[in-house]
Amino acid sequence: MKITEVRVVAMSDPVPPERRHRTDLGTKVKSDSAIIFVDSDTGLTGMGAALGNPGVLQAIVEYELGPEVVGEDPMFSERIYEKLYNGSRARPAMDTGWSQPDPSRRRGMVMEAIAGIDIAVWDLKAQALGIPVYQALGATRDRVRAYGSGGWAPGDEAEAELGGYAAKGFSAVKMRVVGRDGFSIENTVRRVKAARRGIGPDVELMIDAHGSLDVSTSIRLAKALESYDIAWFEEPVSPDDHQGQALVRQATSIPIASGEREFTRYDFQDLLAHGALDIAQPDVARAGGFTEIRRIAALTSAHQVRLAPHAWGSGVLFAASIHVAMAAPNCHILEVSQGYMPMIWDLFNEDYQIHDGVVYAPDRPGLGFTLRADALERFKYIPGPEYEW
Structure with missing residues (x-):
């Protein structure tokens, strides 16, 4: 079996005005995605996803990768992964046994494109073997606990919002540190207190700052929230400040989670x-696909x-993440979005x-x-930014 073509389809999903709200990232007006298809001479086609700007990803895949x-x-x-990662030095890298990465491919959107191709290659490979990807990777389990991820409601409204996630059966839920009412330590404590009321004492509660805080504020917030039994504090500081994140971890009893904006095992090693x-929270469509996620x-x-x-x-991306969760022995839980995201829920024929x-x-x-017949037309790409400030 040989690969005959690699294609990228850019996609967008506009957020209706009545569903838009401001967060620490701005006001989201649409969701973008790039689906990468890897065709073969057998008629089988693999499908992957890549984070990053779809138009840029198209150019990277079409003209380079x-x-x-x-x-x-x-x-x-x-x-294939090593060839893409090391570029022109792929042969000496594989012959000598140490990485010699192309400078432009170690991180950023080129690595995101590599991740998308890798996911599609594994999809194609597993189809040819007649087994699910997680079994091709080496299965650990066939089910995994999930957590409901969202939590933007202001003030005491967080009680009903997070309580609603728990009512769906989730034994763990996550809320954003910055809600629709903006950020202050007092605001977040009030929202967390309300969320804990809504979910009760037995449901795990996580918080996510999206790397929007500085070290001192993160430590003050963590100390203020320790009595609410927080399961993890996600991305308290910028992903470029690993030392600062370590200081936050040293200062609190709340476990620290991060990794969605890291690339390859080398970022996680740091x-x-x-x-x-x-x-650790690697994103399969950013960190390097299935091949690199196994290493992480x-x-x-x-x-x-x-x-x-x-x-x-x-x-x-969500489908690929399911397979990661089923294959990785140290995976204990999987994120399930509770936000407005039709491109997750309405993309496939299968549920x-x-x-x-x-x-x-x-x-x-x-x-x-498998993609619905109207998926590529329904989610046709719309140029422009995903967020407005």
């Missing part, structure tokens, strides 16, 4: 070296750090199997999902 993959055998998925991490899972497991994959984007706060693995070959 795609031609390097054509002619390769998808069964050699590790080789987090571990700084002692900045309790729960092994690395973090060796440090007794658990894995909770970031799974916020398109349906293809996700999520019942009573548990996500079940698909039993079909590959990723196990």
Whole structure:
């Protein structure tokens, strides 16, 4: 089996004006995604997802990465990843046994494009084998506990919002540090207190700052929230400040989670070296696809750090994240978005199997999902930014 073509389809999902609200990222007006297709000479096609600007990703794949993959055998998925990562030095890198990455491919949107191709290669490979991706990766489980992820409601409204997630059967829920009423320590404490009322004492509660705080504010907030039994404090500071995140971790009893904006195992190695991490949250469509996620899972497991994959984007990204969760031994929970995201829920012919706060693995070959006939037209790409400030 040989790869014959690599294609990118840019997609958008506008957010209706009545569903828009401001967060620390701005006001979201649409969600963008790029789906990467890897065609083969057998008629099988693999499907992957990449984060980043879809138009830029199209150019990266069309003019640089795609031609390097054509002619390769998808069964050699590790080789394909190393070829894309190391670029012109792929052969000496594989011959000598140490990485010699192309400077432009280590991080950023080129790595996101590599991640998307890698997901599609694994989908194609598993289809050819006639098994789900998580079994091709090496299955650990066929179901995993999920948490309801959202939580933007202001003030005491957080009680009903987070309580609503728990009522769906989730035994863990996550809320944003910056709500629709903006940020102050007093605001967040009030919202967390309300959320705890809504979910009761037995449901885990996580908070997510999206890297929007400085070290001192993060420490003050963490200390103010310790009595509310917080399961983790996610991205308290910028992902460029691993040392600062370590200081936050040292100052609080709340576990620290991060990783959704990190690239490859080398970024996670730096987090571990700084002692900045309790729960690793790599995004399969950013950190390097299935191939690199397996390495990140092994690395973090060796440090007794658990894995909770970031799974916020398109349906293809969520489907891939399900397979990560089923394969990684140190994965203990999976994110399930509670936001307005039709591009997750209305993309496929098949339904996700999520019942009573548990996500079940698909039993079909590959990723196990097929696009609806109208998906590419319904979610046609719209130029412009995703957020307005």
